[in-house]
Amino acid sequence: MDAEKIFLEYAERYDRRNGKINLKIIHTLAVVQVMDQLTEKLHLDEETCELAHICAMFHDIGRFEQVRRYDTFLDHLSVDHAELGCEVLKQERILAELSSEKQQRILTAVRNHNRYQIEPGLEGHTELLCRLIRDADKCDIFRVFACEDMVDTMGETEEQVAEETVTDVVYDSIMRHQCVKKEERKTGLDKWVSFLGFFFDMNFSQSLEILMEERYYRAPFDRTRFTVPETRERVEKILKETEKYIRERIDLQLP
Ligand SMILES: [Fe+2]
CATH class of the missing domain: 1.10.3210.10 (Hypothetical protein af1432)
Incomplete structure (x- = not known):
């Protein structure tokens, strides 16, 4: 068809x-x-x-x-x-x-x-x-x-999100390599961060390879100047942890 x-x-x-x-x-x-x-x-x-x-x-x-x-x-x-x-x-x-x-x-x-x-x-x-x-x-x-x-x-605009924080439970989920539950998201930035949680739910490491070709997942974080210092720090840690996970899974080709 x-x-x-x-x-x-x-x-x-x-x-x-x-x-x-x-x-x-x-x-x-x-x-x-x-x-x-x-x-x-x-x-x-x-x-x-x-x-x-x-x-x-x-x-x-x-x-x-x-x-x-x-x-x-x-x-x-x-x-x-x-x-x-x-x-x-x-x-x-x-x-x-x-x-x-x-x-x-x-x-x-x-x-x-x-x-x-x-x-x-x-x-x-x-x-x-x-x-x-x-x-x-x-x-x-x-x-x-x-x-x-x-x-x-x-x-929400990027300017609005720039002034927000990452909720503790959302931050913890990502650092534990777990998907963020919708009801746990409180801020717009939580929503952004919850997208990164999708990496942990990918069924095929080949999907992660496709994602790594363009690295779109980074772009909004990279271009936003977060005003709260703690937020900046958390976002950096989250990106680092996520990318470590992706690299390891692609190297191991799991599953
Ligand atoms: Fe859909």
Whole structure:
């Protein structure tokens, strides 16, 4: 199937002059690119590569209706955009030309792409798709973070974040190589730092290699002059610890 054509035709129904819509079109196409790179690095079979490509193309299809209905990307204030995406895929019969087994695998991966953890008990091939889409999506989040409008994406300007602090529990999570829980984030800077926690949740060291090619994850920290001395110190320690973790995992190629 020509997934890109189907995706772009669907997206055309929404107003691209809306920054949020435009952002999601660019994000989707970038995730697809990362996904193709990742599946190649992993030497996966043709069918898995094809399904992974389709998952990447449609993983955020629910974002368009979410923005139109609620004008926000915040799921807790609107809907779970992954669940909504599955509804859209079914209602629009977007996957209709695929076998029902393939459709189910794609829907499961889309549904799981934004969860804290992948639902337990999935069949091996489907679980692999979930792991792939979660990694590819996270990789591009760093590009969005570095290059797109901070207010559109994070809801706060860099000048505001420059005056904030890193909450203790968030700092401790990162230093222990643990993902930051959404509810633990108090400041905008906590949100920035929580992105670095994604590194610890990457399923494939090849995803970390892709991330290290551009180093987008550093850019917003590097260009912000934090006004609180303790914050500056914490940010430096956090970046150092994160990069140590990445280097070790790439060297060891784990898993
Ligand atoms: Fe998403």
